[in-house]
Amino acid sequence: MTGADAGGDAPRAGGPPGGLVVISGPGGVGKGTVVRELASRRDDVEVAVSATTREPRPGERDGVDYHFLDDATFTARIESGDFLEWAEFNGRRYGTLRSAVDGPREQGRTLVLEIEVQGARQIRQRESEAVLVLVVPPSEEELLARLRARGDDEETVARRLEIARWELARADEFDYQVVNDTVPGCVSALEAILDRAGATG
Numbered sequence: 001m002t003g004a005d006a007g008g009d010a011p012r013a014g015g016p017p018g019g020l021v022v023i024s025g026p027g028g029v030g031k032g033t034v035v036r037e038l039a040s041r042r043d044d045v046e047v048a049v050s051a052t053t054r055e056p057r058p059g060e061r062d063g064v065d066y067h068f069l070d071d072a073t074f075t076a077r078i079e080s081g082d083f084l085e086w087a088e089f090n091g092r093r094y095g096t097l098r099s100a101v102d103g104p105r106e107q108g109r110t111l112v113l114e115i116e117v118q119g120a121r122q123i124r125q126r127e128s129e130a131v132l133v134l135v136v137p138p139s140e141e142e143l144l145a146r147l148r149a150r151g152d153d154e155e156t157v158a159r160r161l162e163i164a165r166w167e168l169a170r171a172d173e174f175d176y177q178v179v180n181d182t183v184p185g186c187v188s189a190l191e192a193i194l195d196r197a198g199a200t201g
């Protein structure tokens, strides 16, 4: 195992050499943007492609943005034990495939999961070495402005704000909270967390 003889901190003794970092946060907080930017800055970081039963949005590609599965396939894959975690969000199912995580971690890469709070909780229970980060908005007013800027109707905005409040109320379940005030600032804060978690740039 890499560095096993180094004597110092061995945060993942017995586990795969690559780390696992969960990044959660309400819709509209900009976590997708910061996660993409983080992955482009760091060669040692990989973002897991999740599976979902929701429809692709314009421009989204199967196998790149998500693995888009129908309901029956998603259910079959739950029953086969293929998911490290899964959750229902806004009436659709989303899940992290073990296959997207295990191989890269064995090769020493740090896996980033961009998932919602219920999934983060499952990771906390199953993967004790995982580092959980909640990306939070500078204020609720700013979050509301970002949600409205997506062009959704007011009912959708109100529903998303309600989910956001629920998620933000669970902030103490996370190891770190990072405010997404500016994208570069937020990404730098995430990089510092990765470095503490053992990833090497």
Ligand code: 5GP
Binding pocket: 025, 026, 027, 050, 051, 054, 085, 086, 087, 089, 094, 095, 096, 097, 114, 115, 116, 117, 118, 119, 120
């Ligand atoms: P969206 O439909 O906007 O792409 O994603 C909706 C929510 O599902 C976001 O909060 C996103 O982080 C979350 N999500 C995406 N993939 C997964 C996953 O694999 N597991 C869980 N639990 N949540 C996910």
